[in-house]
Amino acid sequence: MKERYYSLDVFRGATVAFMIMVNNQAGTPYKPLDHAPWHGCTPTDLVFPFFLFAVGNAMAFVMPRLQQAGTPAFLAKVFRRTLLIFGIGLFLNWCPFVRYDAAGHLVGKGWEWINGDGQLAGIRVMGVLQRIALCYLFASLIIYFFKPRGAYVTAFILLMLYWVLCAMLGDKMDPYSLQGYFGTAVDKWAFGAAHMYHGEGVAFDPEGLASTIPAITQVIFGYFVGQYIQLKGKNYEMLSNLFVAGLVLMFAGYWWDMLFPINKKIWTSSYVIYTTGLAIAILSVVIFIIEFKNRRGWLSQYFNVFGKNPLFIFFLSGFLPRVLALIRIPNSVNAAGVPAYTSPFGWFYLHICKPLWADERAASLFYSICLIIFFWLIGYILDRKKIYIRV
Template identity: 55%
Template sequence: MKIRYRSLDVFRGATVCLMILVNNPGSWAHIYGPLEHAPWHGLTPTDLVFPFFLFAVGNAMSFVIPRLQEAGPGVFWKKVIKRTLMIFGIGLFLNWYPFLRWNAGTLEGIPWTSGPEKGVRIFGVLQRIAVCYFFASIIAYYLKPRAAGLLSVILLLLYWALCIIGNPADPYSLAGWFGTEQVDKILLHTAHMYKGEGVPFDPEGIASTLPAIVQVVLGYFVGMYIRNSSAGIPAGMDRKAPSNPMFKMLTGLFVAGMALLLTGFCWDLVFPINKKIWTSSYTVYTTGLATVTIATMIYFIEIKGKTGFLGRFFEVFGKNPLFIFALSAFLPKTAALFKTTDGVTPWNWLYTRVLIHTPGAKENGSLLYAICVIIFMWAICYWLDKKKIYIKV
């Protein structure tokens, strides 16, 4: 019996919702700690958002890859290449957009490169999603599960080895990590790298994409396990019945999730959990958390039938995830073209004129603004869902 898991839509939607939340504070200078990334090693709730989304990409692949395998290599390559280029292209477009900027009261064009140290960033969140989707799709399509699992382990260990070999004296620091000097600067060039750390360093660069690919593959495995377990549920069976195969599936998910959590925690002792260089321990640990989260959602939503207000709220985000995430970046960039002399734009007007005066800590107004952005984006998603408009990227 074919089952559509609402819990997967809720999981994906919650992840997109949180991505928008952490990317749209009223002020970057006033953010509560859990809504910021860890300075370097370690983990905050914000550091779970991106790996959870890659995990969700793998979940979705598990329902698509079998159909592509039936359709043949021609259909597979056409779909995967097209989708990869679209997602990567949208990400690159948003990095460069709106192609104009204010300079001394005058709008000027943004050149691709404006010197050896300055230019348009090539990589980013959507670009990483595209690259990980591309390679994970190939692995899932051409390799049997055991071979794909073995390759995943090899890739995680290989990345660990590359970190150590690249700089044995200081392999996991911002300055010592091998990926910047030995990979990203060579292939991307300094002008096209992220510089938010104060130095050229790209947290979504080429080198650290290797273990992120495994994140998608692991999400694919979990999705396949859920899909295959559902095949054993007879039509019309009471999902709350003790004999329901879903209970056995949930046991498997919880055991696997806890095993991954323990493995990631132990690995952290020698290979620190770090989102910015996407360490192998980070991949394993966050996959464990995502697996436990998915299992919990399946229990409450699919078995208990308790979607709740939050479940319904997040579900609409899950129907148009990449579109709404891209829109949340597109709108403020567009609004920036119409700013006043004191820097107020149509996008930040609510915060700078109203919510900045919220009583209490300055973080309150900043968080309240981010929540308003979420509500605005939700309204768009809700309208699209009501109109049965699903924008496939």
């Protein structure tokens, strides 16, 4: 009989809550709540790898059942779930399917269009959910067909292979820079610059195809930890081994950083090792507090709500602001007499959050916390009604 680990649900839920926080900020955030400009790692840069790690944890509990069902059933389940998650991510990038043109009229969003500045723009193909889908797919196939020992070897090969590809195919002067990173050429070839992320001022996708290679190992490592927890059971030997393993991986990541810089935006192998180690160490502390000391206070119960419907709540946190942005609330008029508009969420930030806090960073944080509470209430209602939306 498998033991239930409430702590894993709390860990996953806390990760989702912080994903909502970092993805829904207004104004200037505090530095720890913003991504590192390039090399380095802030608390914000831990959120996505922690979620992939949690995906692997959950996989360890369902994989035995999938193996018993047989290969055809396993493949059907995995590919169906992959296509669904990837499709939802693409839907999220595309929605709300209409936009306001320069004259303030609603026009349809095609797969490609010319924006108000006369520049070609397009729907971004990749994204957070798309990366989750691909990592889930390949990690599942590797673990199922190669078994644990083969998965260990494959994870090592993927991390080393990515290092070699970055060093050999990137710019010889600085292969780990924004301009020198080889993966950008791969994404341009696969999708075209119009369908890539442009948040860095150029066509560069932080969830691109090449950097998905090392991210796959994050799920595999999460699976190993989940499997180990099940095999050892709830005892102090398991807990101490987990914590020590986490520290070892953290130091290994720091060491590798000297040769292959820790970088979230190109998801370097050192970043995988470092963040996995930190995830294991933090998870061991959460297990100790919840499972061993049986301290299940309001905070653990709060995060557990997010852990019950993680992907749905994350999707909703991205979908709702996009749809509500179609509601334009007059905000001001410029010198030429042209009105400016804001969305309902934007109005809340400008007229509620900013007047409360003189520091724009504090106002941004307050705004994010309010949104987290809002989406928690939705998750709480679903939980009370025993509605769990599985993907």
